[in-house]
Amino acid sequence: MVLLSPSIKGLRRLLSVCEHYGNAHGLKYNVSKTEMMVFASGSGPDSVPPVYLNGSEINVVRRFKYLGHLLTERLHDDADIERERRALAVRGNMLARRFSKCSKDVKTTLFKAYCLGMYTSQLWITFTQKAMSRIRVQYNDAFRALMRLPRCCSASGMFADAGVPDFFAVTRSRVASFWRRLRLSDNKILVAVSDDIRSPVFKRWISVHMDQNRK
Structure with a gap:
């Protein structure tokens, strides 16, 4: 369960509601597995007042994994991109080792099934080009290793020959699908965010096309 509040006071009130509900229904929250993260604005606060759950202070962390996605206090995505890059390396090496013959x-079918997912890539908004370049290279190298192609071969050529989308096509597809789901949602807040040209989702949609055009 995730609680979001714009202030420490508000967060304490939300936790109080959880405590009262738990006591009334015979439930007990695991404080050792409960963590708090402050999304910093500007320079961020010098200190964070303590927050308690069932009398125990909640640990403050600088990153947190939620549903497999790494969140950081500055909302930077380099850490999550690196998580997915490593996962892609593991899957790619497994395919190259087990299905070499x-x-x-x-091999093409297996690559599409195991390596095109790019879990939560549609949420990558704030990142460095170095982080994005590393995962793009990993994606290309995974296909080369599986197909036993030389490292010097053209990435665009090998994907075109095999009928496999390249890294840019995968990211465009993920962002487009995510944006479409937001716009068709029954949640009015999500629809409003997706329709706002200033929203990070809209800007990400534009950026993936601009990056591809520059290539």
Whole structure:
């Protein structure tokens, strides 16, 4: 469960509601697994007042994994991109090792099934080009290793020949699908965010097309 509040006072009130509900229904929250993260604005606060749950102080962290996505106090995505890059490396090495003797068609099918997911990539808004370049190279190298292609071969050429989307096509597809789901949502807040040209989702949609055009 996640609680969001614009202030420490508000967060304490929310936790108080949880405590009263738990006591009334025989439930007890695990304080050792409960963490708090402050999303910094500007320079951020010099100190954070303590927040308690069932009499125990909640640990303050600088990053937190929620549903597999790494959140940081500055809302930077480099850490989550690195998480996905490492996961992609593991999947790519597994495919290259276990299915080295399979046909090209089988390898292509496996690559599409295991390496095109790019989990939560549609949420990557604030990142460095270095982080994005590292995962793009990892994606290309995973396909080369699986197909036993030389490192010097053209990435765009090998993906075109195999009928596999390149890294830019994958990210465009993920962002487009996410944006479409937001715009078709029954939640009016999500629709308002998706329709706002100033929203990070809209800016991300524009950026993936501009980056591809520059290539």
